[in-house]
Amino acid sequence: xxxxxxxxxxxxxxxxxxxxxxxxxxxxxxxxxxxxxxxxxxxxxxxxxxxxxxxxxxxxxxxxxxxxxxxxxxxxxxxxxxxxxxxxxxxxxxxxxxxxxxxxxxxxxxx
Amino acid sequence: xxxxxxxxxxxxxxxxxxxxxxxxxxxxxxxxxxxxxxxxxxxxxxxxxxxxxxxxxxxxxxxxxxxxxxxxxxxxxxxxxxxxxxxxxxxxxxxxxxxxxxxxxxxxxxx
Numbered sequence: 144x145x146x147x148x149x150x151x152x153x154x155x156x157x158x159x160x161x162x163x164x165x166x167x168x169x170x171x172x173x174x175x176x177x178x179x180x181x182x183x184x185x186x187x188x189x190x191x192x193x194x195x196x197x198x199x200x201x202x203x204x205x206x207x208x209x210x211x212x213x214x215x216x217x218x219x220x221x222x223x224x225x226x227x228x229x230x231x232x233x234x235x236x237x238x239x240x241x242x243x244x245x246x247x248x249x250x251x252x253x254x
Numbered sequence: 255x256x257x258x259x260x261x262x263x264x265x266x267x268x269x270x271x272x273x274x275x276x277x278x279x280x281x282x283x284x285x286x287x288x289x290x291x292x293x294x295x296x297x298x299x300x301x302x303x304x305x306x307x308x309x310x311x312x313x314x315x316x317x318x319x320x321x322x323x324x325x326x327x328x329x330x331x332x333x334x335x336x337x338x339x340x341x342x343x344x345x346x347x348x349x350x351x352x353x354x355x356x357x358x359x360x361x362x363x364x365x
Contacts, residue, residue, distance in 0.1 A: 185357040233297055245297035
């Protein structure tokens with residue numbers, strides 16, 4: 144099992160560009176999450192999903208959109224990147240509302 | 255008051271020492287509690303869940319104090335490999351599938 148994988152691992156964008164981060168899990172988990180981690184802020188929940196075809200807003204959803212068309216994939220989109228979105232993005236999944244398994248992270252820099 | 259608060263440290267301890275971290279949470283209705291470990295530039299990984307009766311896993315002991323709304327992590331016989339950031343995680347009240355992460359406590363075990 145690969146667990147939770149994230150693509151890409153690193154990315155540099157210019158302000159206003161768009162991109163999609165892909166998260167994939169092979170553990171048949173229902174729940175998936177996108178977090179961002181910034182120095183001194185801890186992990187903050189952006190969006191989450193409790194099943195295929197469902198999404199919900201987390202703590203810091205503005206500027207991001209998500210889709211969960213397949214159970215194993217959870218996509219995070221930035222339509223118009225801003226420097227404030229420079230961060231490390233982690234995807235996680237869980238079977239139910241218990242242990243979360245994290246992907247290796249995506250380091251995004253917006254210039 | 256922050257929803258989940260941790261002393262950021264760093265805690266610098268010699269090998270073999272015993273060290274304890276506390277984490278306070280604000281929502282008395284929270285029901286699930288966890289300690290995660292995060293190594294530098296890596297994803298968080300579950301260290302242990304925290305049960306009402308407390309639990310122990312080798313050198314690690316976790317306790318929950320509902321009356322005072324805090325959880326603790328005790329590490330005995332510290333190893334160099336225990337150097338990491340320890341994240342406290344608390345869920346929102348049942349049904350929301352959201353977790354709040356503390357900003358972490360940094361531990362350095364010194365030779």
